[in-house]
Amino acid sequence: xxxxxxxxxxxxxxxxxxxxxxxxxxKGQMVLIDCGEGTQLQLRKLRVKFARIQHIFISHLHGDxxxxxIGLISTLRLLGRSADLHVYGPKxxxxxxxxxxxxxxxxxxxxxxxHELDSTHSEMxxxxxKFTVETLPLDHRVYTNGYLFREKMxxxxxxxxxxxxxxxxxxxxxxxxxxxxxxxxxxxxxxNHRLTLDPATPKSYAFCSDTAYLxxxxxxxxxxxxxxxxxxxxxxxxxxxxxxxxxxxxxxARIAAAGEVGQLILGHFSSRYPDLDEFIAQAxxxxxxxxxxxxxxxxxxx
Amino acid sequence: xxxxxxxxxxxxxxxxxxxxxxxxxxKGQMVLIDCGEGTQLQLRKLRVKFARIQHIFISHLHGDxxxxxIGLISTLRLLGRSADLHVYGPKxxxxxxxxxxxxxxxxxxxxxxxHELDSTHSEMxxxxxKFTVETLPLDHRVYTNGYLFREKMxxxxxxxxxxxxxxxxxxxxxxxxxxxxxxxxxxxxxxNHRLTLDPATPKSYAFCSDTAYLxxxxxxxxxxxxxxxxxxxxxxxxxxxxxxxxxxxxxxARIAAAGEVGQLILGHFSSRYPDLDEFIAQAxxxxxxxxxxxxxxxxxxx
Numbered sequence: 001x002x003x004x005x006x007x008x009x010x011x012x013x014x015x016x017x018x019x020x021x022x023x024x025x026x027k028g029q030m031v032l033i034d035c036g037e038g039t040q041l042q043l044r045k046l047r048v049k050f051a052r053i054q055h056i057f058i059s060h061l062h063g064d065x066x067x068x069x070i071g072l073i074s075t076l077r078l079l080g081r082s083a084d085l086h087v088y089g090p091k092x093x094x095x096x097x098x099x100x101x102x103x104x105x106x107x108x109x110x111x112x113x114x115h116e117l118d119s120t121h122s123e124m125x126x127x128x129x130k131f132t133v134e135t136l137p138l139d140h141r142v143y144t145n146g147y148l149f150r151e152k153m154x155x156x157x158x159x160x161x162x163x164x165x166x167x168x169x170x171x172x173x174x175x176x177x178x179x180x181x182x183x184x185x186x187x188x189x190x191x192n193h194r195l196t197l198d199p200a201t202p203k204s205y206a207f208c209s210d211t212a213y214l215x216x217x218x219x220x221x222x223x224x225x226x227x228x229x230x231x232x233x234x235x236x237x238x239x240x241x242x243x244x245x246x247x248x249x250x251x252x253a254r255i256a257a258a259g260e261v262g263q264l265i266l267g268h269f270s271s272r273y274p275d276l277d278e279f280i281a282q283a284x285x286x287x288x289x290x291x292x293x294x295x296x297x298x299x300x301x302x
Numbered sequence: 303x304x305x306x307x308x309x310x311x312x313x314x315x316x317x318x319x320x321x322x323x324x325x326x327x328x329k330g331q332m333v334l335i336d337c338g339e340g341t342q343l344q345l346r347k348l349r350v351k352f353a354r355i356q357h358i359f360i361s362h363l364h365g366d367x368x369x370x371x372i373g374l375i376s377t378l379r380l381l382g383r384s385a386d387l388h389v390y391g392p393k394x395x396x397x398x399x400x401x402x403x404x405x406x407x408x409x410x411x412x413x414x415x416x417h418e419l420d421s422t423h424s425e426m427x428x429x430x431x432k433f434t435v436e437t438l439p440l441d442h443r444v445y446t447n448g449y450l451f452r453e454k455m456x457x458x459x460x461x462x463x464x465x466x467x468x469x470x471x472x473x474x475x476x477x478x479x480x481x482x483x484x485x486x487x488x489x490x491x492x493x494n495h496r497l498t499l500d501p502a503t504p505k506s507y508a509f510c511s512d513t514a515y516l517x518x519x520x521x522x523x524x525x526x527x528x529x530x531x532x533x534x535x536x537x538x539x540x541x542x543x544x545x546x547x548x549x550x551x552x553x554x555a556r557i558a559a560a561g562e563v564g565q566l567i568l569g570h571f572s573s574r575y576p577d578l579d580e581f582i583a584q585a586x587x588x589x590x591x592x593x594x595x596x597x598x599x600x601x602x603x604x
Contacts, residue, residue: 075314092405103394
């Protein structure tokens, strides 16, 4: 799983400070998470093939998380896209997008599906052949969801040495990958685990932005490989965090610690902080394996 | 009058190729014309004080001319704006913007006025103390207006030498500027033109994008100091110009020639042309004083 930060800053885009958007490559699929103004330009700069994106997940309808969506949808049309595109987001997102397409007389030639969300409980919104996506209800000023991406377990790996030793035929390989025992020509049955190896452990990624400190979130992200959690403020602005329903770096780290996650990435920094090192320091009081998001930075989730 | 090109490219924003937006400084006032995605970032790069913009004119509801508007309006709110903001544009623009502000629960604290247009005849939409703005109905795939900005004639200029010679009192200066004759203490009347000089000739700027070749436009822009006219295509793609209701460089120049304008600026170039020199060459077959728009470039209209 590979995560690319397209933008990780709060409130408004500024020079060298894009608003929230992330690209997640999961089992060869590309998904986009949030889409602040200018996201299509970030995708171009990083030479991402737009056509590969089939699913877009929008957390909430504040501008710094979705103002770039209409532009991206329009550009995909101009690029001659034919594949379906699925957009997941809060109720209302369909009306915003379709109103603009209608007034511009620019309906997409590709099929555009909206999956509007309004549940306040976690639910599975996508059950893809290779991964699943569940919502993570958050606590913000408007209806907001984080998203939890889980790879599905892959097929078992063939143990080439064991297979050669037992003279297993090529036609049995698919059954072996599926975990089945096989019968040799001499009538003897060999148990699957003697011919195969465990597949790679599935990885998982939880995206949580924007939200007030929400202790119950730890249970929902329990044991994920990687947690992105917003950290708009430092401890000195705890009052602002409460008032605006955002989190501090320490609060994000407390979620990571309680959730026993593999690693923590902090983002959505307020523009009031010229130096971000203090975010690491305050987070590490609670959770050690923490990194800062940065526009254009890539994280391998392994 | 000073014109700054914030973006001048067609269809979709690309690296170093912003979509349409222009900033016009007219008699000390700042107006924004069109607002493609990323315009607020361009304004920041050029260090324009956002707060100075009071009027925004949107030509039509294709994304490359207004997708940046909602972001700019939101950012002005976050920057604590209190002054009124006036937005002029096609019917529907109010619904697009207010729907997004409503769903984000982010109404502006400043007053936001929409002036929705639906007339197919030229009309005056703003009669400011120092300038006027008229619509220029264009011929495009959706309802579209260009805009014509005319400075108002300023006060007459005091002829300092003549005023000193005649011993005119300070209290008469305002009357002189207004063009009135004055009476001296000795009862003698002096005609205004002996004490004042003509003010600078008012300048005018016509913005015309997007549009098919529209010969009748020449009459509406007759004698303007500067005409910006879209030139999406070169002669080789005349068929595309007809089909998509855009203009070629030659057609733009024919409007400039027939309208006897002072200078012509071409813009809204299709991304299919890596070298733009040919736009100048083809335009100059019809009109000599032509320049190409370029992101970040400034033009003094004198």
